């Protein structure tokens with residue numbers, strides 16, 4: 001088995017729990033956040049398990065930021081929001097709830113507050129059209 005047996009993102013990588021994927025390559029996965037704080041909220045992770053910025057290798061950190069850069073551009077092209085927030089939390093005191101390093105890519109709209117972090121789960125049918133649009137912009 002690859003990854004951490006109890007990590008929810010490693011379980012997504014192993015296909016043990018479902019996810020709405022945007023893009024997968026040898027080293028990273030981009031997928032929709034199941035509890036979006038804004039429509040189109042997505043996540044990008046390195047395939048190698050590391051809990052946070054303090055654990056991740058320099059190489060995997062570089063791989064992660066390259067994938068985040070690409071995903072942020074695709075979200076911007078696909079959804080044309082007023083802005084795009086990139087968020088990354090380390091430790092529960094900083095707001096981290098899943099301990100496999102990730103960047104949030106969150107479309108932002110003028111004068112629209114974010115929905116509370118990790119609160120309301122939405123259906124796959126809501127997430128899929130966003131994933132398709134972002135996927136198309138990655139090509």
Ligand code: 5GP
Nearest residue numbers: 008019032033034035089095096097098118
């Ligand atoms: P953190 O609080 O660690 O920065 O963010 C974890 C994110 O993962 C949250 O935004 C939460 O909604 C999301 N998340 C938690 N469990 C799952 C899951 O099973 N699938 C997906 N796609 N996202 C998840």
Ligand code: ZN
Nearest residue numbers: 007010049100
């Ligand atoms: Zn993991």
